[in-house]
Amino acid sequence: EPEVTQTPSHQVTQMGQEVILRCVPISNHLYFYWYRQILGQKVEFLVSFYNNEISEKSEIFDDQFSVERPDGSNFTLKIRSTKLEDSAMYFCASRWQWDTGELFFGEGSRLTVL
Amino acid sequence: GQQVMQIPQYQHVQEGEDFTTYCNSSTTLSNIQWYKQRPGGHPVFLIQLVKSGEVKKQKRLTFQFGEAKKNSSLHITATQTTDVGTYFCAGVDAGNNRKLIWGLGTSLAVNP
Known part of the structure; x- marks a missing residue:
């Protein structure tokens, strides 16, 4: 069965560092998403991406965040300067x-900011 | 703004008891989806409802979409320990933006 894959499964970083989370969506899907889930809380929409551009973004997705589809398969989320409150599980979906x-959700990347 | 309210936030039942979670939207939805997230896992799609008044069943799970397409429910008959997890509804706003709006989820705990 096709699946969305995400790497890394867990990343620990220091506050202020840049982080890139990677996703490989299902190959024939056209719409890609990043969601965030702080432990025990709801799934929060960050951004949607279609046709190589952002189609929608939430208030959480400020200028510290960016997304890219650098090739035909990867879809990345970059956080330029991490803050403590960025600690969460990040899910890619397509x-x-x-x-x-x-x-379809990936298994998530857990980000811990120290 | 557009909201999807989901109640209850938590539910603790004895195995064998029934369970229901409800979603109510502030706006009309074009469709609503339900997802289950096991502890430590990722959301997994359960079902999508599209038609007004639609009822769909999956074994012990019954999903309903209200006549006005503003509310939905998920009912589990005779819960089992495998039903443990958080159940989220997510509705697509019927307006121009077609945004997917998530409920806060209902966490279900089942005592064996």
């Missing part, structure tokens, strides 16, 4: 259509 159909 799907075929914009407003319907299953969102």
Whole structure:
């Protein structure tokens, strides 16, 4: 069964450092997403990406965040200067259509900022 | 702004008891999805409801979409320990932006 893969599974970093989280969405999907989940809380939307550009972003996704699809397969989330409150599980997701159909989630990258 | 309220936040049941979680949207939805997240896991799609008044069943799980397409429920009959996790609803706003709006989730604990 096709799956979304994410690396690393866990990253520990010092406050102020840059972090890149990587995702390989399902190959024929067109819409890509990053979500964040602070421990025990809800899934929070960060950004959606389609046709090589951001289609929507939330208030959380400020200028410290950026996304890129550098080649035909990878989809990355960069945090330029991490803060303590960036500690969370980051999920990548993808799907075929914009407003319907299953969102396939990766297993997540846990980011710990010290 | 657009919101999807989900209640209850937590539910603790004895194995064999039934469980229901409810979602209510402030706006009309074009469709609503339900996801389950096991402890330590990632959200996994359960189902999508599209039609007004739609009811779908998956074994012991029954999903409903309200007539006005503003509310939905997930009912589990005779819970088992494998049902433990957090259940999220996520609705697509029927307006122009077609945004997917997530509920806060209901965490279900089942005592064996």
